[in-house]
Amino acid sequence: MSTAPPGADELERRIAAFLAAHDPARTERTAFLRARFDAGLAWVHFPEGLGGLGAPVALQHGVDEAFRRAGAPTNRPEANAIGLGMAAPTILAFGTEEQKRRFLRPLWTGEEIWCQLFSEPGAGSDLAALGTRAVRDGDSWTVDGQKVWTSMAHEARWGILVARTDPDVPKHRGMTYFVCDMRAPGVEVRPLRQLTGEAEFNEVFLTGVVVPDEHRLGEVGEGWRVATTTLMNERVAIGGRAAPREGGMIGVVAGLWRDRPELRTPDTHDELLRLWVDAEAARLTGERLRQALAAGSPGPEGSAAKLSFARLNQEISGLELELLGSEGLRHDDWTMRRPTEVDFTRRSPGYRYLRAKGNSIEGGTSEILRNIIAERVLGLPGEIRVDKDVPWKDLPK
Amino acid sequence: MTDLLYGEIEDDLRAGLRGMLADHCGWQDVLAGTEADEPSDAALWSALAGFGAPGLAVPEDRDGGGATWRETAVVMEELGRVVAPVPFLTCSVMATAALLAADDELLPALASGERTAVLAVPFGTAPDAPLPDVRASGGRLTGEVRDVADALAADVLLVPAQDALYAVEAGHAARAPVTSLDMTRRLGDLAFTAAPGRVVATGEATVRAALTAGAALLASEQLGLAERCLETTVAYVKERYQFGRPVGSYQALKHRLADLWTSVTQARAVARHAAACLADGDADLPVAAALAQAHCSQVAVRAAEECVQMHGGIGFTWEHPAHLYLKRAKADALALGTPGRHRATLARLLDLPPA
Numbered sequence: 190m191s192t193a194p195p196g197a198d199e200l201e202r203r204i205a206a207f208l209a210a211h212d213p214a215r216t217e218r219t220a221f222l223r224a225r226f227d228a229g230l231a232w233v234h235f236p237e238g239l240g241g242l243g244a245p246v247a248l249q250h251g252v253d254e255a256f257r258r259a260g261a262p263t264n265r266p267e268a269n270a271i272g273l274g275m276a277a278p279t280i281l282a283f284g285t286e287e288q289k290r291r292f293l294r295p296l297w298t299g300e301e302i303w304c305q306l307f308s309e310p311g312a313g314s315d316l317a318a319l320g321t322r323a324v325r326d327g328d329s330w331t332v333d334g335q336k337v338w339t340s341m342a343h344e345a346r347w348g349i350l351v352a353r354t355d356p357d358v359p360k361h362r363g364m365t366y367f368v369c370d371m372r373a374p375g376v377e378v379r380p381l382r383q384l385t386g387e388a389e390f391n392e393v394f395l396t397g398v399v400v401p402d403e404h405r406l407g408e409v410g411e412g413w414r415v416a417t418t419t420l421m422n423e424r425v426a427i428g429g430r431a432a433p434r435e436g437g438m439i440g441v442v443a444g445l446w447r448d449r450p451e452l453r454t455p456d457t458h459d460e461l462l463r464l465w466v467d468a469e470a471a472r473l474t475g476e477r478l479r480q481a482l483a484a485g486s487p488g489p490e491g492s493a494a495k496l497s498f499a500r501l502n503q504e505i506s507g508l509e510l511e512l513l514g515s516e517g518l519r520h521d522d523w524t525m526r527r528p529t530e531v532d533f534t535r536r537s538p539g540y541r542y543l544r545a546k547g548n549s550i551e552g553g554t555s556e557i558l559r560n561i562i563a564e565r566v567l568g569l570p571g572e573i574r575v576d577k578d579v580p581w582k583d584l585p586k
Numbered sequence: 587m588t589d590l591l592y593g594e595i596e597d598d599l600r601a602g603l604r605g606m607l608a609d610h611c612g613w614q615d616v617l618a619g620t621e622a623d624e625p626s627d628a629a630l631w632s633a634l635a636g637f638g639a640p641g642l643a644v645p646e647d648r649d650g651g652g653a654t655w656r657e658t659a660v661v662m663e664e665l666g667r668v669v670a671p672v673p674f675l676t677c678s679v680m681a682t683a684a685l686l687a688a689d690d691e692l693l694p695a696l697a698s699g700e701r702t703a704v705l706a707v708p709f710g711t712a713p714d715a716p717l718p719d720v721r722a723s724g725g726r727l728t729g730e731v732r733d734v735a736d737a738l739a740a741d742v743l744l745v746p747a748q749d750a751l752y753a754v755e756a757g758h759a760a761r762a763p764v765t766s767l768d769m770t771r772r773l774g775d776l777a778f779t780a781a782p783g784r785v786v787a788t789g790e791a792t793v794r795a796a797l798t799a800g801a802a803l804l805a806s807e808q809l810g811l812a813e814r815c816l817e818t819t820v821a822y823v824k825e826r827y828q829f830g831r832p833v834g835s836y837q838a839l840k841h842r843l844a845d846l847w848t849s850v851t852q853a854r855a856v857a858r859h860a861a862a863c864l865a866d867g868d869a870d871l872p873v874a875a876a877l878a879q880a881h882c883s884q885v886a887v888r889a890a891e892e893c894v895q896m897h898g899g900i901g902f903t904w905e906h907p908a909h910l911y912l913k914r915a916k917a918d919a920l921a922l923g924t925p926g927r928h929r930a931t932l933a934r935l936l937d938l939p940p941a
C-alpha cells in the first residue's frame with residue numbers, strides 16, 4: 190500500500206461509489222457480497238486485496254451501518270460466527286498468501302461456513318492434552334481421532350483443526366494446526382443434543398481423513414501458538430461484539446420492564462438497574478477494546494470481555510424469568526433441531542436462561558479465563574503443573 | 587424452638603423411599619418422560635401410594651398414615667433428589683392441606699392415592715398474592731386459570747372462586763397442556779364455562795393454608811435437589827482430570843463447593859423449621875414459609891447452576907441429568923412466589939417497611 194490507510198471520509202466516499210455501481214436492490218446477493226469484498230469494504234481493517242483497506246478497525250461499525258441503511262444484503266455473520274470471529278483472524282495471521290486468497294472471500298460472504306475442531310472428550314480446558322493424531326505421509330497428513338462439542342459442524346464446509354503430530358515431546362510442543370475439509374472421506378458428524386433441546390453442537394469422528402499439507406496453518410509443531418491466536422479472537426468475538434446501548438440481553442429485559450408495568454416490583458427494579466449499569470460498563474469496555482485493537486492481535490482483555498458477557502447474560506436472563514413469575518414457567522419448544530445460528534432474542538425467556546449457561550463454558554470456561562487474567566495480566570504465579578515437561582505420550586490418560 | 591432434627595421414623599422412611607426411587611425413578615426414565623405424552627409418571631405414583639406417601643399427613647380415620655408434615659417433608663426431599671415427575675407437591679401437600687383444613691370428604695381418596703386433586707391457581711402464586719378471577723353463580727364456575735401445575739394429571743380441581751373454594755371434576759374443565767420450563771412438573775391452562783362445582787370451604791383461609799403449606803414444604807424439595815446436585819458435582823470434580831489433576835483440586839472450584847455445602851446445611855435448617863412450623867401449627871409459620879422460600883430457592887438454583895458449570899460441556903447436554911435439576915430448580919424458584927416476593931412478605935411480617 191503506497192498511501193495512508195483511508196479515514197472515515199474516504200470510506201464514506203468509497204461506499205457511495207460502490208453503491209452507485211452496485212444497486213443493492215438489483216444485484217444478486219452473493220454477487221453483491223463478493224463485489225463488496227473485492228472493493229475492500231468487507232472488513233476494512235483487513236489488508237487490501239483480502240476484503241479490507243487497512244483502515245482502523247473502529248471504522249467497521251460505521252461501514253456496516255452505511256450498508257445497512259442502503260438496504261444491502263448482509264453476510265449473515267450470526268450464521269458463521271466461528272468463521273468470521275476465529276478462523277479468519279487466524280488465517281490472516283498465519284496463513285500463506287495462497288491460503289488467504291483461497292479461504293477468506295467465501296468465508297466472509299458466508300458461502301462457506303466454518304467450525305472449530307478443538308475440544309475432545311479428554312481435552313477441554315486442558316486443550317493441549319488433545320490426542321487426535323495427524324501423521325505425515327509425503328505431501329499430506331492422515332488424521333484420526335474424535336472431537337466433541339463442535340458447534341455448527343453440520344453446516345460447516347471447513348473446520349479449523351488442532352491435532353497431535355509429535356507425541357514424544359511435551360504436550361504444548363507437539364501440535365499442528367490444519368484446515369480440515371468437512372466433506373472429506375472419513376469425517377463423520379453426529380448431532381449432540383444440548384439442554385435447550387436442540388443440537389447446535391456435534392461429535393466429529395475423524396477416521397483416516399487425508400489433509401493436504403497445503404492446508405496446514407503455521408509450522409509443524411506450532412499448533413499451540415496458532416490455536417492461542419484463535420482462542421484470543423474467540424473470546425473477543427463472543428464477549429466484545431459491537432452493540433448499541435441496550436443492544437444485548439439487557440435490552441430485552443429493559444423492554445419488558447417498559448412494556449409491562451404490572452410486573453414491576455421494587456426488588457426487581459433495583460436488580461434491573463444494577464444489571465443495566467454492569468451491562469453498559471461492559472459495553473463501553475468492549476468499545477474501548479475494539480478501538481485499541483489491530484486486526485488479528487487481541488490480548489487477554491478479550492478474556493475479561495467474555496467473562497463479563499457470560500455473567501451478565503446469565504444474571505439478566507435469570508432476572509427476566511423472575512420478573513415474569515408464572516409466565517416464566519412456560520417454554521416455547523424442546524424439539525430436537527439442528528439450528529443454523531444462535532439467536533437469543535427470538536426465543537422464550539427460558540431458552541435465554543438455559544442457553545446463557547453455555548456462555549461460561551464455550552470458548553474457555555470462566556474459571557480458565559480468570560486464570561488467564563490472573564497469570565498473564567497480573568503476573569500471579571501459576572498453579573503447580575505436573576504435566577508441562579512430560580512427553581505427551583507419557584501423560585496419564 | 588422447633589425440633590430441627592430428623593427422628594428415627596423419618597430416617598427409616600427416607601431409607602425405604604430412596605431404595606424404591608432408585609428402582610422406579612432413574613434419571614433416564616425421568617428424561618424420557620419429559621418428551622412423553624403422559625403428564626406425569628403414573629407407575630411411580632402407584633408405587634408411592636403403595637408406600638403410603640400421599641396420605642402421610644392425613645389422620646388414620648381419614649384413611650391416612652397418621653403421621654405429620656415433618657415426615658411429608660422428608661418425602662419432598664427424596665422426590666426433589668430425583669426430580670420425580672409426580673403430583674406430590676400439588677396434590678399430597680397443597681390440595682391435601684386445603685382438604686384437611688376443610689375436613690373434606692375427598693380426603694380418603696387423596697390419601698390413598700386413588701384420586702388426585704390440585705389447586706387451580708397459577709403456579710407462581712405466593713401465599714399472600716391475589717387469586718385468579720373465577721366467577722361463581724349458583725354453584726357453576728366460569729373463568730380461566732393459566733399456568734396451573736399438574737393440571738393435566740389431576741382428577742379434581744380445587745378452584746378458588748369469589749369467596750369460596752370449589753371442587754370441580756377435571757372433566758368439566760377445558761384443559762390445555764403447556765410446554766413448560768420444567769417438564770417434570772408440567773403446567774396446564776384451565777377454562778371453566780358454567781362448570782358445576784361443590785363448595786369445599788368458604789372464605790379464603792383454606793386456599794391460603796394450602797399455598798402456605800406448599801411454600802413451606804417446597805423448601806424441602808429444594809433442599810433435596812440442592813443436596814443431590816452438590817453430591818453429583820463433588821463426585822465429578824474428584825474424577826475429572828484436566829492438566830493432570832482432578833479439577834476438584836483447584837481452589838476456584840473447591841471453595842465454591844465448600845460455600846455451597848455451607849448453604850445446603852443452612853437450607854436444611856430453614857426447611858426443617860418450616861416443616862416443623864407447619865406440622866405443629868406454630869405461630870411462626872408465615873415467617874418460616876417466606877424465609878424458606880426466600881432462602882432455599884436461591885440455594886437450589888445456585889446448586890444446579892454450579893452443577894452445570896462444574897461439569898463443563900457435558901453438563902450442558904441433554905444426555906446428562908444436570909439440566910433436569912436446573913430446570914426444576916429455576917421453576918421452583920418462581921413457584922409459589924419468587925424469592926423477591928417472599929422478601930417483601932417478610933418485610934411486612936417483620937415490620938421492616940421499605941424506604
Ligand SMILES: Cc1cc2nc3c(=O)[nH]c(=O)nc-3n(C[C@H](O)[C@H](O)[C@H](O)COP(=O)(O)OP(=O)(O)OC[C@H]3O[C@@H](n4cnc5c(N)ncnc54)[C@H](O)[C@@H]3O)c2cc1C
Pocket residue numbers: 304305306307308309310311312313314315337338339340341390547550551552553554555556557560826828829833836838839895896897898899900902
Ligand atoms: C455451547 C458450547 C459450544 C461449544 N462449541 C465448541 C466448538 O465449536 N468447538 C470446540 O472445540 N469446543 C466447543 N465447546 C467446548 C468448550 O470449549 C469446552 O466445553 C470447554 O473448554 C470446557 O471443557 P470441558 O467441557 O472438557 O470441561 P472441563 O475442562 O472438564 O471443566 C470442568 C470444570 O472444571 C473447571 N476447570 C478445569 N480446569 C480448571 C482450572 N485449571 N482451574 C479452575 N477450574 C478448572 C472448568 O472451569 C469446569 O468448571 C463448546 C462448549 C459449549 C458448552
